[in-house]
Amino acid sequence: MFDENPNAAYGHSHRGKREEGRRSSNITVVPSFRLPPSGLSNMPANRIEVTTDESKAMFTVDVEEWFHILDSPAAPPIEKWNSLQSRVESRLEMILGMLDECSIKATFFWLGWLAQQHKSMVLRCREAGHEIASHSYAHVLAYDVGRERFFQDIDRAKKLLEDITGDEIAGFRAPGFGITGRTAWAFDVIKEVGYQYDSSIFPSKRGHGGIPGAPLGSYLIETQAGLLPEIPMSMVEILGRRINLFGGGYLRISPQWLIRWGVKNLRASGQPLVIYVHPREIDPNHPRLPLSPLRRFKSYVNLKSTMPKLQWLGKSQSFCLMRDFVFADGKDLSKTLPIRKSTFCYRDAA
């Protein structure tokens, strides 16, 4: 609902990569459960002791620019991205400062295209002890580009981020949480490419994504290539509807008392808290795209409230990396979470 990007964005200039993707799609099937890569396990340990799964919170950042708005004719195509003002670094500095102040280790889902332009910033996030994960290369929607191009795009992003960091990239989040009931194959692809967990499911109605009937809390999705740990967005029920209060426009629009109630409610339901934010959401003065009135409201409402809310939430919760949530030593959830067939997708598509 609140995420973003160009329609026609990706395509024509990546034929070489397409070939590469086709080749590897035949052979790259990753074993179900691998421990975190050794390069990553050398990172400083999270300072916060977490005792139960319900007590865990995860702070996540979808790293992209102010113009990465999805599903709008006003959003610029990828060919124009290089000519637009970049504002991401100053905002990331602010986020890194806030995380440091609150002693939080976070998971950064980098857009591959952006990581390519800001390699030193990727490394700065990594060196500060945060996790680098993937948000696709060109901010593509699975249902727009189809299986083959989705494979090529997210495979390209993984390899590129691995080249930059020297680490294996474990986590993936689809742009706009854009996996819907009609694209359950996307989970097969995410697993085939070699990601070790996914955080793409928004288990409620949403503008360009969302699977309203998907299970809440974490689980393993049964894909054609093996089991894929899923950490969906956190939901609370208000008047019979699943609502998210902890990221994007939902976080910006909700008053603090409602978010506080939401966290308590979430804990009672046994779901971990997942917070998500985009750098542009702490940038009240970023340039505006000529969006429709509704999209303008969703994208730009209450931008000034984001950082104070994040600081407050950051100080009130205990956080861990998403990768550690799934694979932490001694409590490897990838072996104990309940298994769900991806038929919850088909049910929603009907």
Ligand SMILES: [Zn+2]
């Ligand atoms: Zn995004």
